[in-house]
Amino acid sequence: MSKKTPVKRARTKQRRLSPEERRQEFVAKATEFFAEEGFGGGTRALARRLGVTQPLLYRYFPSKDDLIKEVYRTVYLEPFGDGWEKLLGDRTRPLRERLKEFYAAYTGVIFSRKWLRIYFYSGLKGLELNRSYVGIVRDKILTRIIRECRNEAGLSAQNKPSAAELEMAWVFHSGIFYYGVRKFVYEAPVLESKEQMISDAVDALIAGFASVFGEKEEARKVAVKAVV
Amino acid sequence: MSKKTPVKRARTKQRRLSPEERRQEFVAKATEFFAEEGFGGGTRALARRLGVTQPLLYRYFPSKDDLIKEVYRTVYLEPFGDGWEKLLGDRTRPLRERLKEFYAAYTGVIFSRKWLRIYFYSGLKGLELNRSYVGIVRDKILTRIIRECRNEAGLSAQNKPSAAELEMAWVFHSGIFYYGVRKFVYEAPVLESKEQMISDAVDALIAGFASVFGEKEEARKVAVKAVV
DNA sequence: GCAGTTGTTTATCGCCCGATCACTAATTAA
DNA sequence: TTAATTAGTGATCGGGCGATAAACAACTGC
Structure with missing residues (x-):
């Protein structure tokens, strides 16, 4: 005053x-x-x-x-480590474990009021920065995740993920991302355990990916599609 | 000039x-x-x-x-119809079909540059409006979806979803939401077919929900948890 | 046609903004 | 100690902001 x-x-x-x-x-x-x-x-x-x-x-x-x-x-460039790509591709460890560890680290960086709000303010400002960030996430993270999901589901390896696969990875990734938004931007109540949220989301991704794209689960997939 | x-x-x-x-x-x-x-x-x-x-x-x-x-x-209050709750709970139709129809309608309303940007601007302004909107989504949409997912997975009906179930519904819902953000706010390339994105996400939710919370798939669930 | 009402503009007020300049205080180098 | 350099301040400029008041223009009913 x-x-x-x-x-x-x-x-x-x-x-x-x-x-x-x-x-x-x-x-x-x-x-x-x-x-x-x-x-x-x-x-x-x-x-x-x-x-x-x-x-x-x-x-x-x-x-x-x-x-x-x-x-x-x-805010943007400093925290993006490059050990993350290696972590995601390390097939000596189970995929679930890798994904959980990666998202624990990733959300450890971006889940803060400061990071998320700067992210949104710059995005609304129309800066090309956000678009390039989206491109980085797609290339460095989601493409890797899909490759591993394909491997996990017993599918043939291919370098480029399909648009539909990429989109499913986006939906998964964004879902986790938005946990932080609800908690730190909207300050709405969320599941107290971030680890459980990630764990459940990862499980759902792997199961969902196999269900939608997997060949070994063709029976389930057909049943799913038949309803539509 | x-x-x-x-x-x-x-x-x-x-x-x-x-x-x-x-x-x-x-x-x-x-x-x-x-x-x-x-x-x-x-x-x-x-x-x-x-x-x-x-x-x-x-x-x-x-x-x-x-x-x-x-x-x-x-922007906020006008479009929110109340036929949506009934649609979600109508068990004469398959759950997948209901979810796809609901999200087709819901995203038809909110997926526009105008709606999404107003939403973010008001959220960043710290208005209580966003928090109340989050509450509405939780009560009117996600709680219903979980109830139906439990039914679909052969689980006992209970009125209140657990925090973990609610969180999984949030991750799913936010994933779909963010498709619109990427397309209309960041103007980044997305899967051209919104319908397929929704369809795959719904399939992944139902499969993932059963995988994580289902009793009938206890074997898979135990295998999943054992890794952790 | 005239009076009253309503819609719209011109002019302006006080305030806060980003930025600049001239000046003073503190530090460093000789 | 003194001269040069650097860190920081006070005063101020032009401009855009939200808001107001008074004048003007256009409809309305008589």
Whole structure:
């Protein structure tokens, strides 16, 4: 309320950080700020949260848009490890186990209010960034998962998944994704155990994939299709 | 670019609409506008799109926020029919058929750039509206679906679905939902046939539900759980 | 045709926004 | 100690925002 008193910070006491450290500190705090306020949030409010004055931002970033681009970079590109692809393809371990471990790790990164809200804000802004992210998920994750599901269901290996297979993987993946959205964005009640949610979803995917695409379960599949 | 020339619209020619018609026209156009620009879009730009001047909006709506509330109302509340609950529970028809018909109708309503973007913008704004929408989906749709899945899997009827069952229904429902998001918000390529996507997802749900929760498939279930 | 009512515009207010500039304080190098 | 460099601030600019008030234009009933 009474933000009138300028408080007169004791400027001399706190240790001065190196320029790069300071910059990173600004980006990190800005990420939290924009996650809450959206990219329409003002630079003055942001500066207030950083404990500095607004013009100082312009010493570290040429414009607000440049700052936002840095926020994107740290949120999207940094966390995407490449050990994940290997994990998914490691056939010395059961597929269920691999999938559960992968999604435990993946959701460990993206299931936070900050990550998800930045993701949606940038998506609504129409940035090509989201489209490219969707492409990465498709190529690095879903294509691998389908390959393993085909193997699990006793189907012949083929490099390219069919559009229908890819779509089923998307439905599965998005279902898990949306658990995080409900919990961290809508703050709606969810199943308390994330692990069980993932476990059940993985089981359903493997069973469903075999049911829809499997040859070894042709009897079931025919019965399914006959109803339609 | 050269918006300088005021264009001097021929004001006398166009027929004057009744006040209520005019109001509804404004709300409809405002919905499209906010879906694209977000609720941060300016009233001047909106008025320009409506072909009127900005102060005129304030004769029809006391404030910008009131206009936004009307937009919510028409987007969320109007389309939600109540024949859907009956459709889901109609056991004279096969479950697969009911689910496919329901999701064909449901996605027919919500799968549009307009609907989905308004949904996300309001969700990010922190409005309680989204949380209540989530509650409606849970009670009116998912609870019914689980009841029918239990019946299909030969399980005893119980009124309240378990949290794990509800979560599996959410994963399934969200997976379908996200097909629309990918197509209409991210404008990413999707399986061209929405019907097949729904059909496969429904098949996977029924097979997956039986696999995870079914008693008649206890052997498979035990095998599944043993891996973990 | 005129009065009253309703629809619409022009002009404007106060506010907040992103950005810039000139200045001061703190740190570093000699 | 002093000169140069860097970090940070206060004041301010032009512009867009939501909202208001007063004037004007167009219908309506008499």
